[in-house]
Amino acid sequence: MKYKHLFGPILSRRLGMSLGVDLVPAKICNLDCVYCECGRTTDKTIALDTYTDPDQIIAELDDLLGGTPPQIDIITFTGSGEPTLNIGLGKIEKFLRDKYPQYNLGILTNSGLLTNPEVRQNLLGFDYVLPSLDAMFEDSFIRVNNPVDGQKCDDIIEGIRSFAKEYKGIMWVEVFILPGVNDTPEELAAFKTFFEKVRPTRIQINSMDRPGTCTWVQAPPMERLIEIESFFKPLPVEIISRKAKEIDFAKSSQIDTEHCIDALFRRPLTPEDMCVSYSCSINEIDAVMDHLISAGRVEKIRTGNRFFYRVTELEKKKRGL
Template sequence: MSYKYLFGPVNSRRLGISLGVDMVPFKTCSLNCVYCECGDTTVLSCDRKEYVSFDALKSELTDYLAKNPKLDYVTFAGSGEPTLNSCLGRIVNFVKTSYPQYKTALLTNGTLFYDPQVRRDCLHVDLICPSLDAVSDEAFAAVNRPDRALDNKKVIDGLIQFAHEYKGVMWVEVFIVPDINDTESELKLFKEMLTKIQPQRVQLNSLDRPGACDWVTPVLPQKLSYIAQYLSPLPVEIISRSGSRPKSEITGADLEETVLSLIRRRPSTLEELSVIAGKTINEIHAALDNVTANGTAETYSVNDKLFYRVRKISAES
């Protein structure tokens, strides 16, 4: 079976072996973050609906999980905001009841927790990783470029309320954009809000590959260390792209399909794909050679780095 909504498994430093579940169409999101590695949001909305049907998601998950794969998490994530899908709660409950041996995770921008139904949908997820990139209205507008229906205070209050209701594990990710959300005043606000949320981890992240806006730059390591110290005694860690990850047993055509599922959602370099797919450089290179030779994928360069992406088919083709 070819999967349209499942991707990976990804070998995640944070989550181990993670099967991704794409809940919404490409770049359907409530935010248009300047740092997003998937590019600009094409459908900017807070409207919840069944973007991908419950039956379609259930069918693919049933087929894949019936093989009893080795997984650490079934992760609701992808190239858009998963909580926009109104069947999120149903599909979470399906996985939890039908495949209780697997833990579930949710990667979310955290903007919709003001909605009581969204909070109910997420209560039984084992691990939730919401983003909090800004506390002030000015930083929220500059970094996240939200849908006009979003109110910053309502977003933060919703996240705090959910954190108090939720009994699972929460890791809050803060993406630092230099000169916008790393000022002393912003850091003070971050510390106040994160203290109210009380997550098990605060994870600092910064630009590692091209974002939606080319003016966004990486953060110096010493600046990230300073921020981590500033936020103490909160449990802060700096997200590293390196480090050991589990190895994958996927080979041949399955590896090519896995590689395509990854670059369909996020362009990546050879080295990045080797790490997240858990395969050697040579194995990934061979898979990429095949998918570029048959015209499925293509390459492009940014700052002297070669990226792979799924080839766009013109309307005339």
């Protein structure tokens, strides 16, 4: 079967090996963000509809997952527009939960429809929900996200607030920083106050690192992102832009990998545990662990709602265990 609505699996640094599910055709979205990597929104709408027939998506998933099981950590609902616009989202999620419960489910959303209780209900069964929040004020919201008529910044804020009260899974909120637009002291303070109340599992700071829709959009210097990260602390926050990963990779050589292995021999550790032990960021730990995973010495496993690192059987054999 040729798949029109599935892509990958691709290795996502945040979610592991991910099979992508595209729920809406390009480019249907309630926003037209200046940083969008999928191009300009051609159909700007907030109407729920069957943009792609859910039965077609289910048939593709069933064909792929029912054959030789793919080596994936997660099935991620995302794609070329806003996935929550597809009214069949809940049906697809239920199908996967019933027939393929062994897979983690994740979804990326721009949060614009989270004020709708039906949409929130559809997302409650996901293991990972990654909502975006790029502004706390209406004027910066318009400049960054260029919304459909009637969509307000407060919809996004209130939608995330309501969802956080109901959701029991892992929620990583992404904030895309546009220097001079949404990083004023007032707006950063408003973000922080909001996050202190909502308490997402993580705040992920992102920035432009490849060409977006608008050429005027520039990436902030890394020092600025680090300042913002520090400002949000002690909330759980990390920088996720690619540039940060390159820098973190260089810094990660400062972490003693043999010391990490020794610690993992004693017990599996979450990335967060390791950040505390080594006084470093999630990105730095992930960079070191990626290196050890490639060398076959460490593996990443999921238990319940959490990822853990542990040593491999091969590494144990090397130590005669």
